[in-house]
Amino acid sequence: MVDFNAWAQKSDTEKVYLVETSVWRLADGVVLPLYLGSRNILLEDRFYLGCAIGLPRLVRQANNALTPNRVSTWGELELQLEPDYRPDAQNSITWRDLLSSSYNFRGQALIIKVGDPAWAYGDFRTIFNGGLDKYRHTDTTMTVVVYDKARDLNQKLPHYGLPESPRVAEDRWDETVALLLGVVNNFPPTLITSSNPGAYPWKYALSCHVSQALVNAYYNNALLAAGYYQFIQKDLLPARKDGVGSAVLDLFGPYTGDLVQAEWMIEIDSITTPNSQGNSGSAVGLARFRWSTDGGRIWQGEGLLTWRLEYNPATLAKSPAAGDAAMTVSGTYTGDFKAPYRVKVVTGGHIGGGVAPQVKWSDDGELTWSDPIDVVADALNPGFSEAIPLNRGLSIVFTATGGTYSPSQTWTPIASAPGRMNCLASNPTDNVAVEITTGGSPGLGAMFKWDNGGGWSAPQAVESALEIYNPGSAYVVGDILEVVQSGASGMQAWVETVGGSGEVTGIRVKERGMTYSVADGLQTTTNSLAGVGCVLNVKAVDATGALDLRAIELFAGHSIGFTEGGLVGQDQYDTGDAGASFAVYTEPFVAGDQWSFGFREIPIPLADGVSIQFIDRATALAQGVDAERFLSSPEDFALGDNWRFILGSTVAFAVQVASGTITVDALGLVTPAVGYTDKIGELIRALPQGWRGWQDADIDLAALAAFNAAIPYSAGLAVTSPTEIASIIDQLLTGVPALYTMTQAGQFFIAELTPPTGTPVMALTDVEFLESPEQEDGDDDLYRRVYLNYGRNYNSEPNPQNAPSQERLAWLRNEYRQVSARDETVLELYPWAGDLGPLDTCLVDRDEAKALAAKDLLLFKTRHPIVKVLMKAQPFLLDIWQPVSIRRTRFGDAVGQVYAIAGKEENYSASEATLKLWR
DSSP: OOOHHHHHTOSSSOOEEEEEEEEEETTTOOEEEEEEESSOEEETTEEEEEOEEEOOEEEEEOEETTBOOOOOOEEEEEEEOOTTOOOBTTSOSOHHHHTSTTEEOTTOEEEEEEEOTTSOGGGSEEEEEEEEEEEEEOSSEEEEEEEEGGGGGGOEEOOOBOOSOTTSOGGGTTOBOOEEEEEEEEEOOEEEESOOSSSOOEEEEEESSOEEEEEEEEETTEEOOGGGEEEEESOOSSOEEESSOOOEEEEEOOOOSOOOSSOEEEEEEESSOOOTTSOOOSSTTTSEEEEESSTTSSEEEEEEESOEEEEOGGGOEEESOOSOOEEEEESOOOOSSOOOEEEEEEEOBOTTSSSOOEEEEESSSSSSOOOOEEOOBOTTSTTBBOOEEOSTTOEEEEEOOTTOOOTTOEEOBSSSOSOOEEEEEOOTTOOOEEEEEEOSBTTBBOEEEEESSSOOOOOEEOOOSEEEEEOOBSOOTTOEEEEOOTTOEEEEEEEEEEOTTSOEEEEEEEEEEESOOOEEEEEEEEOOSSOBOOEEEEOOBOTTSOBOOOOEEEETTEEEEEOTTTTOOHHHHSGGGTTOBBOSSOOSBOTTOEEEEOEEEEOEEEETTEEEEEEOHHHHHHTTOOHHHHOOSSSSOOTTOEEEEOSOOEEEEEOSOSSSOEEEEEEEEEETTTEEOOBHHHHHHHHHHHHSOOOGGGBOHHHHHHHHHHOOOBBEEEEOSOEEHHHHHHHHTTTSOEEEEEOTTSOEEEEEOOOOOSOOSOEEOTTTBSSOOEEEOOGGGOEEEEEEEESOBTTOOSSOSSOSSHHHHHHHHOSOEEEEEEOTTHHHHOTTOEEEEEEEOOBOOHHHHHHHHHHHHHHHTSOOOEEEEEEESOGGGOOTTOEEEEEEGGGTEEEEEEEEEEEEEEETTTTEEEEEEEO
8 A cells, every 4th residue: 555645745746636527429428538648658468658747737626515515626727748659548549630620528427547657557646527618719728617526506496397298287387396304384385286186286396305294284274184195105196298199197106226316207208109009100009109218318218118917807897707716817917918818718627627718818809719729627626627718927826716616505406396305514615516317206216317427327216214114015096194203203104106016116205204314114103994014214313303415425425315295296206307407506717708808007117116107188178187288188208298297396285275275294305315304414315316426436425424523503594596506505604613525536525614633634833834834813703692593384374274283383483493502601702702693503402402592602703723734745635624734833933733624725837735733
């Protein structure tokens, strides 16, 4: 590591200056790097072309916020080369050509470094970091004005006015939207319109950037309940619109990126590019657009469709709706038109059965169909099918929620008959069809078949819960049998059929009885004149002991039963009625079922959380926009239509405020570095980072951290008209003993204004002085008392209405609160010491304001001499706010006094520096 200071103070070392800049070729916008040196030198494979360099005479001035003096560092740099030299990095363009009107240097970055020719590039020190401005030239020489980055602080903020839009009241066009920093109380936001569609007709713009929160809203000083207003952190709607088309643009957020300086732009770039169906035109969904984040200099997209579509669940329709299966659509639609999709059942059944249902689909309104596709069960999700891909990013899934049943569910036959069949046990994922094949009664020849998706079973008997164990003899048809069991009574059956000896061959239940239990071989009594010996089995009873349904197992976990007597009557269930079906059960997939679905427009994502959506002419008219002024064109879009907007605006809505004043308490700027903050130092940091694109490397972060520790105060400021960033910084620092400047390396430096301490970086003696030091005594800045205003009310009124308390009433009447600090002993030494203030600070807290007043008084109740010296030394040796000492041995001051450098004039051609010192 080289000792730069020791090297710089030696007179016998060669000092090489490097100039790094660039030039803009106007024909194609290409930027060509230029590397020049005070001699030819190769550093890290980069060649610096030697030339005559006349270094600028620079003036650096720290800005004391108590006495603002905004001076950017500037000077004139002279470069002299032979006309035929080729100084660009590619060695392609002559110096003569670069000085022609085909190229432009103005606005390009400039870095000047110094070091020893034997050093590595990293050991060279930056002594200027800024940019190029106006220049003049001869055939060989260019003289250009250079400036440091403090010039960026001359930009004015805020610079966003309400757009000339159909959704902004015409008398509000171009009205400035405020810049809110930190804690801002009782601030009147900017009215956008009083005819906003929906429940909140009065629409306000709070700030021209993303804000942290809307704390309170007031109507004529009365606190508004939450239901009377909305706070939405998103971009200001709508955007500015140019061109003759009639479409309207909506923005969606919230914005998630860093603050931006330049405008975003949306521009219609084609109304003739066909979509995938070969269609084009000026309508939403046919025209194309491009977008930019820098006002149109660089475009982020070309030929993007003016709508984005997704499946709209509300449009799903099923016809003829015979089956119970449901269909869902998923995926991100990648098409560029509203395709008329249809899905149709080809083969019925249910999911997971022996024979899979089949579907086919069409995306052209049934002009063409796909081949049949099996609906296959999803092994991990019972009751759901595996996804069936369609096209353009879409897929479908079926569920079979219909057709399942649980125990005791009764099925009624299609024909009007008393018969019933009940489900006794089931698996809820099974779907079963049952059909009578031979009419009759349970136990008397009735037959049925069943199907759970694997095809129909073979016919089998409908068994009765009361069956014949011993048929007996001598019975006749019509005899009544009563089952005998101890403690039970009343179960009876008719004799339906008998054999040649009167043996009972068929019975039908007459009464179910009570308190019976399941048993075989039960004796009977009878009204028969001769019949004897018939013995019956009871196979099923319910909880009361009455005869129940006989369970017939179909397959594992599933059984059914038929009611006794319900399958009787030649007119209902005889052989001629074979095929009658119990039909309250409906299969989930029925051939001919068809689903159709459509699409809806959704916001088109761009970047950093920002999405847009175009509103067509018909919809815009329905929303009540200014038809005469903005909808004169019958077309949605015209080529070249464009919208411009600044991202990050915050909108507050209020209702029922036809007259009166709306004010708010708000937490303002969200910074890209630390999110929301109300600390003075971080608010200052946010301004050039947010609006001038500065990075952390452009700020002396160590100095900023020290300042934040010394001045940890909360602040708030509303900037309502275009104001230079430097002036905004001065307002934030009003009353704060601080200074800020740009260092030689081009970094923003800020520090608390305190008497210098620490080891001086250089001792100045009469050997270095070219003239005797000129001293000011500093008595003009002596004060015995400091007054500070704080806690600003941005809408003070002499006679406020609706104040809820005397304290609030007093607060509303005054723009500021006030604190002071005093020390009358100052008058003993300095009888002329006066009062400082009142100074309008941006502080919001009383205790912090009192602490700041005490800090100010401590600084300004004592003398702070200022010394101006002209010295012989390399100007780059010293930088702003570094400590130096003045030792004048011939006047008895061998130790020296420590001063801080508050200003510096650099004369490189004479190796001289004029310093303004303070202590």
